[in-house]
Each structure stands twice: as structure tokens, then as C-alpha cells.
Amino acid sequence: MKSFDLAEEQMGVRVSIVRGGSSKGLYFLENDLPPAGAMRDAILKKAMGTPDVMQIDGLGGTHLITSKIAIVGPSQRDDADVDYTFAQAEIDRDVIDYSGNCGNISAGVGPFAIDAGLVRPMEPTTVVRIHNTNTGKIVVAHVPVKSGRARVVGSLAIAGVPGTGAEVFMDYSGSIGAKTGKALPTGAANEAINLEDGRSLQVSIVDVANTCVFVRAEDLGLRGDELPDEFNTDVQLVSLMREIRGKAAVRLGFTSEWKNVDQQSPFLPFVVFVAPSANYVTYSGQKTKDEDCDFLARLIFMNRMHEAMAGTGSMCIASASRIEGSVVHAVTQADARNRSTLRIGHPNGVMNVHVEAKPSNSHPEGVVFERLGFPRTARKIMDGTVYIPLETIQNV
Incomplete structure (x- = not known):
């Protein structure tokens, strides 16, 4: 994360708005944020506009499915290409939760990583091995690619999203026991x-x-x-x-x-x-x-x-x-x-x-x-800078 001038009132952080499946979220490069902790949480909540039912002072869309965050960077594991941390920002409560993953937001991680230069593009399909840090599991995204970029145009329609897009197939076969280590954590089917x-x-x-x-x-x-x-x-x-x-x-x-x-x-x-x-x-x-x-x-x-x-x-x-x-x-x-x-x-x-x-x-x-x-389908909607008032983090 770059340094900033304390005389300024706001700091800028690079961000992309990406629709992944039937959800939409803010996608950050890991190096553009502080390490995990209170300062990072404060930045993410302010970027989203949490807590506020309207999220009027941030980029959130007033629904839980539009109040999601992906943090993506090079993987620290040999069996993965990128590390991805999912954060769920509450709307009306001062909460950022990291306890689970989001499959729809995961669908945007592969395309985002390819376009950001974290993964070498291979046509016609680039396989992106995603290490979800929340669960410790590997999710594999099969991303269609054209001219070095993740494809957007395609014929796949998914419920909850207007129109059609390019298919990103998400392989979750490695996610059994994601949180507890067992498919049946209590040992009983019912x-x-x-x-x-x-x-x-x-x-x-x-x-x-x-x-x-x-x-x-x-x-x-x-x-x-x-x-x-x-x-x-x-x-x-x-x-x-x-x-x-x-x-x-x-x-x-x-x-x-x-x-x-x-x-x-x-x-x-x-x-x-x-x-x-x-x-x-x-x-x-x-x-x-x-x-x-x-x-x-x-x-x-x-x-x-x-x-x-x-x-x-x-x-x-x-x-x-x-x-x-x-x-x-x-x-x-x-x-x-x-x-x-x-x-x-x-x-x-x-x-x-x-x-x-x-x-x-x-x-x-x-x-x-x-x-x-x-x-799933995914589409980058915007690349830009989100501004965070310095007072948000100065007392964290």
C-alpha cells in the first residue's frame, strides 16, 4: 500500500467494480490495501458505505449481494495462481465478515486476475487456480480469453442477470468440508x-x-x-x-x-x-x-x-x-x-x-x-479510484 500525505484529507485506492454471477462487488489488488486488520477493515467499510442502509457515502448498492468485496493477489501456495479473500460488508451494521466464501464473487476473480496481469492469459481458455483464504480451499475457474483479455460476450444466460455473457465454469470439487473439514460436520445426514x-x-x-x-x-x-x-x-x-x-x-x-x-x-x-x-x-x-x-x-x-x-x-x-x-x-x-x-x-x-x-x-x-x-458469467464494470477520508483510519 502506498504512503500518503497526512496534510491531505483523503487517500485514493485503486478498485474495480465487477459483477460476478448474480452478485456485484469491489475488487482490490492485495498490495493496494494494508495487511489484514482494523485499518484494512475501516477502509473497506468506508469504500462500501457501511454502516448505512442506503450506503449513500460509498459504492455499495444497499443489498447484501451488492455489498461484497474480493481482495486478490499472487498466491503464496504452489498449487494456486492467486490468493483471494472474500469479505462480506454488512449494510446497516458496522461489520466486515471473513468467515466464508462467495461463489458468485469467486466467478469474477479469474477474469479480474487475468486482466490485472496476475495470471498469464492462454487462449481459448485460461485455467485459474484460486486459493480462497477464507476456507483454505482451491477453486478452479475456467475463463474464456480473447486477445489477452477475459471474454465478456457470450451466449450464457443466468437467472438474476439481464442478457447473456461468456461462460466461466467454476469447479468446486475441492471444497468439501470448506469450514469444518467434513461434508457432514456432525456426522449425521439429518x-x-x-x-x-x-x-x-x-x-x-x-x-x-x-x-x-x-x-x-x-x-x-x-x-x-x-x-x-x-x-x-x-x-x-x-x-x-x-x-x-x-x-x-x-x-x-x-x-x-x-x-x-x-x-x-x-x-x-x-x-x-x-x-x-x-x-x-x-x-x-x-x-x-x-x-x-x-x-x-x-x-x-x-x-x-x-x-x-x-x-x-x-x-x-x-x-x-x-x-x-x-x-x-x-x-x-x-x-x-x-x-x-x-x-x-x-x-x-x-x-x-x-x-x-x-x-x-x-x-x-x-x-x-x-x-x-x-x-457463471462475469463482467468488469469499472476501473477507478475510491477515496477514503484519512480520518477514517487515523484513529484505528
Whole structure:
């Protein structure tokens, strides 16, 4: 990070705004920021405009899926090309969380690294081995390249993003046990969580790409096709999901008391409620037919419903669909359990992911994953300089 004149009122930091999948974030070169710590966090929060529901004094877009950050630099590992740290900036709380990864933002890392000169471009496809520092796992991006730059134009359409783009295939087969080291951290494909109101819920806790706790929509009195505005304004429902997340977090060792989960583990685990496929209307007003998807899934993170589907969440969902006895396996259409393409119905449409697994007695989850990944598109929107008032960091 370059030095600055203390007589100035603001410092400038290079930044790119990149849409990765159905999320959008600020992408920084690691050398342009201070080392991990309070000063770096202060810069990132000010750049995003956190905390403020409007993020009016920063570059954030007032939604969690547009309040994401990628920090990218040369890798310190021999088996990777770049190191990538994901940061989730809260909106209305003074929080930067590094506990998990974001699959959509990950999709922008390969193209960003190629365009920044961190990876040598190879046509027609450049393979970028990405070490995600949050989880310690390697994610492999297959990036289309033309004339030394990551391609943008293509025919792939993904739900939640207008138009089409060049396909970036993200290989997550190396992300099993991303946070805990095990696909089934508690050793069970399903287990009971007892709620404070006396109810008992059957859930599945799975850790692939990011840690998720799965529950059937019908067990919560839900349809499964709820949309973000309906969920986010229901105080009782949000509180219920926080309790489920908190009690799963206790079992995972992420927090010592479920009521403290927002303070001690604000990002993980995600809560995902699932239901059999059905006709529904998407967040953008489009009609989706039940035959277009294999089941419905709604992902909750930081106590809000994802407007589409988290990339890492889709990988955990896909893995759970192959684990016999899990909540997700139970709602997955029988023919889809053996297909390599799984179709997840989320609030803004259908996401296709690739999963191939075969039975294995040597793995606790009963399967070994041979292929696990998803296609995304990514596009750099802006290169520029974000200005940070020096008073933001002078007292850190």
C-alpha cells in the first residue's frame, strides 16, 4: 500500500467494480490495501458505505449481494495462481465478515486476475487456480480469453442477470468440508433441532463450499416459493431463521450460545429451506413452471433472503441432494438424483449446477463427488479510484 500525505484529507485506492454471477462487488489488488486488520477493515467499510442502509457515502448498492468485496493477489501456495479473500460488508451494521466464501464473487476473480496481469492469459481458455483464504480451499475457474483479455460476450444466460455473457465454469470439487473439514460436520445426514416454542425440526447440516443448515419449508409452515420482500419484512419468520441458524452454529462450534450468533458468527451457517418443485413467480415477475426445476430453495444469510442463489450455497445444496437421508435428498425429484445437471428453483429463476457422485463406503456421507461446479458469467464494470477520508483510519 502506498504512503500518503497526512496534510491531505483523503487517500485514493485503486478498485474495480465487477459483477460476478448474480452478485456485484469491489475488487482490490492485495498490495493496494494494508495487511489484514482494523485499518484494512475501516477502509473497506468506508469504500462500501457501511454502516448505512442506503450506503449513500460509498459504492455499495444497499443489498447484501451488492455489498461484497474480493481482495486478490499472487498466491503464496504452489498449487494456486492467486490468493483471494472474500469479505462480506454488512449494510446497516458496522461489520466486515471473513468467515466464508462467495461463489458468485469467486466467478469474477479469474477474469479480474487475468486482466490485472496476475495470471498469464492462454487462449481459448485460461485455467485459474484460486486459493480462497477464507476456507483454505482451491477453486478452479475456467475463463474464456480473447486477445489477452477475459471474454465478456457470450451466449450464457443466468437467472438474476439481464442478457447473456461468456461462460466461466467454476469447479468446486475441492471444497468439501470448506469450514469444518467434513461434508457432514456432525456426522449425521439429518438430526433434530428443538425450538424454544417446543417444536422439533428435522434438519441437515452440510459443509461444502460454505456451511448450510437445511430444513423443509412445510415444517416451517411455508410454501417454499416465498420471495425476499415477503420474508424480510416478517419479523417472526426472520427470528425463527435466526434461532435455527444459531442452534446449528452451536453444534458446529461457531458460537457458544445461539442467541449470540449475530455477533459471533454473522455469516455462517446459511439457512436454506427447500420444497418440491412448483409453479411460482420470480422476484423479477417472470413465471417459472414446476417442470423447469427439480426443487425449490430459498437461502437466508445475515438474516435476509438472497435475491437469487449464492454460488457456494448452490454447491452445498447440490451435494446435499446426493446424500441419502438428507432434507434436500428427500425433496429432490427421483430422476434428478442421477442426473449430472441439477436445477435449483430460487427467487429469481432457475440455476443449473453440475454434480456427479458415486456411492462410497469409505466416506461418512456415503458418496464421493467426482464433479461439482456451476457456470457463471462475469463482467468488469469499472476501473477507478475510491477515496477514503484519512480520518477514517487515523484513529484505528
